[in-house]
Amino acid sequence: MGLRLDFPDKYQLWAELVRAHTDRLFVACPVAGVALGSRVPLELLVGDVPLVANVDVVGVRHEGTRFKAGVWVRIDDEEADKVRRFLGLKPTDRPPQGRLNV
Numbered sequence: 176m177g178l179r180l181d182f183p184d185k186y187q188l189w190a191e192l193v194r195a196h197t198d199r200l201f202v203a204c205p206v207a208g209v210a211l212g213s214r215v216p217l218e219l220l221v222g223d224v225p226l227v228a229n230v231d232v233v234g235v236r237h238e239g240t241r242f243k244a245g246v247w248v249r250i251d252d253e254e255a256d257k258v259r260r261f262l263g264l265k266p267t268d269r270p271p272q273g274r275l276n277v
Contacts, residue, residue: 178202178230178248179218188221189262192250199233203245206235217248219258226261228254 180202182188192200202217211232219226234247250258259265 177218178204178215178246179220181220183222185221185262188219188258189264192255192258199247199249200230201236201245201247203243206237206244206246209235209246211235215248217250221261226258228258230254 180200182191191197209232211234213232214229215232216227217230219228228250230248230250232246233249236242236245236247238244
C-alpha cells in the first residue's frame with residue numbers, strides 16, 4: 176500500500192500539517208489489506224520534492240455513496256518535527272505528556 180499526499184508548495188504543506196495543529200490526516204487510497212495500528216510510510220510530495228514520514232494507521236473508511244475510501248493516519252511528534260525541519264522551522268519543545276514520576 177502506497178500512501179501519498181500531494182502539495183503544490185511548502186506553504187500548503189505548512190497550512191495543512193503544521194498550522195492546523197492536527198494529529199491525524201485522511202489519505203484517500205484503497206483500503207484492502209490495511210490494518211489498524213500498523214506503521215506505514217506516507218510520501219508527502221511538495222512540487223517535485225518527496226518527503227517520507229512514517230505514520231500510524233488510526234482509522235479505515237470504506238467507500239460509500241458519499242465518501243471515498245481511505246485511511247486516517249497519525250503523525251507522531253518525531254515525524255512532525257522532521258516535516259517542520261523540511262519546512263525550515265525549528266522543532267517544537269513539548270512539555271512531557273502523562274503523569275510525572277516524583
